[in-house]
Amino acid sequence: MLLPEASFCDENTYLTIGSGDITGLYYLTGGAISHVVNSRSKETGLRLNVQSTPGSIYNIDNVISGAIELGIVQSDRLYQAVNSTQKWPNNANQKLRAVFGIHAEAVTVIASEMSGITNMDQLKGKRVNLGHSDSGQRQNAIHALENQGIDYNNDLKAEDYVDYKVPELIHSNQLDAAFITGGHPTDFFNAICSGQTRVRFISIMNVGPILKKYPYYIETSIPVSLYSSQRNYTDVKTFGVKSILMTSEHVSERAVYIITKEVFSKIKQFKKLHPVYVNLSPRNMIEGLTAPIHSGAL
Template sequence: MKKGLLILFCLLLAVTLVPVSGFAARTTYVTIGTGGVTGVYYPTGGAIAKMVNKKRREYNLRATFEATGGSVFNINALSVGDLEFGIVQSDRQYQAYNGLGEWQGKPFTKLRAVFSIHPELVTIVAGADKNIRTVADLKGHVVNIGAPGTGQRGNAMDLLNAVDMEPGKDLQIEGLKAAESASMLQDGRIDAYFYTVGHPNGSVKEAVAGARKVNFVAVPEEISSKLVQQFPFYAAAAIPVNLYPGVVNDGDVNTYGVKATLCTSADVPDEIVYAITKEVFDNFEQFKKLHPAYASLTKQQMLDGLSAPIHPGAMKYYKEVGLK
């Protein structure tokens, strides 16, 4: 009897000592926070997830993506582990890491950059009947500057401060979601709206295609230069009007902008960030076809505009291929 029990014990011990590699590896799930479904962030997150999921057995990794409130939401979700990745404006990345703006005195020091994606221009769309041609003309009008906590609202406030225009006093502001702006403008409920976005954009096209004629509002060069000097995450830019047939502008419109970036947390394992980075860069030509805003994108440009430290998993890939 004792001998039988001893044999049984040895068999059980042998089973428990079988290497873990002998069993199927456990799949890790990650979520990518994007933005509203009408913007560029949402399909970008979907494309990244799709690329990774094609290799899910190789990486033991499955990615999902979800619509969110945008940059601020994504950063805050990264900080508490509700998201593993998030698409974030470069200005918000800078502020969060350095404890500025929404994160005043509370820097998110574990924020890590993965890569930048595309330029996003501060775009002001106005009803042509209101004769709002430059920023100064916004005075006395009803203007949607974006929902509280969004990147576009922060960009709008930077501009209004630069021209000494006080919301509530010099103009009436609304805090609507970007997706609502085009219809509100066409319905005459607002006179103009801010939208920080890559071009061409479906929502802007909707505004341009409506019965009410619209125009882009120019940011004078001296003002955009002032903003670029004041904030390291801004760059001067121009809105290409040829992308919007019917808009009431004669030529490209001066403005400024930021970059959309993919961020993560230092707590996300290196191998996961490496896999995400590798799949996007190894399928770069496919990625560029995702949106017209990506057409002229280069791999080197995807390392620009990153103010938080690059995650070691991403850096490993960049060093392997000679980008760093």
């Protein structure tokens, strides 16, 4: 697509990106995208604002309602919204659009050493955080547990704390384990691994049935070399999703074009903003999208 370099419009346009918890990678990613785009606001007339939110479900709902224009979401939640499943049973969501993909996110299970948990089966009877009800990771946790034959309603003490509370709760022995869907490495996982309580990552094995049943999941692993203080000695097997910047078809083609152009043309600069972005390229950022791509991003 060839659009002129002229200003976005006669007056500045402000768009909001819904992200995630302020301690998480979604908030940092929203800030990274805003930083790159806003560096040329005088030329483009477009300025982005990043908003901390509860997560993917909130972001999708608020893009649908028009309360925000953009959101960073998990690929599975976007797939469900576009295909009118799970929490989105109507067809209005067919107006949702992908802008580009970002980093891969591993469904991560982390447990305190004192809990004695070394595998998924040992989560039974334990205090386990599945994630906030408006987060995409809660459904990932439920899928992982169901694949293991674990009923989260009856077989464990399921909690729904927001992510930022998890490190303190684990270190104060108020939680035995937690599910977190996220990229690696992050300060969040560093905070859990470097506290007074020793922790270990728990592998999620035999994920073939999950990948077959849910087309938006991918097989992945967590390199143990990323965190020096945890108690694992081999890389941790799991599955995951992809984070996607999404919007609505109602957001202008010109605005989406500017965002895409600025990030792609400054990809080397963008990749330096966090280690999780190191393998990004314009080519792989348009792969694995779970909603139709916005015309401004083509």
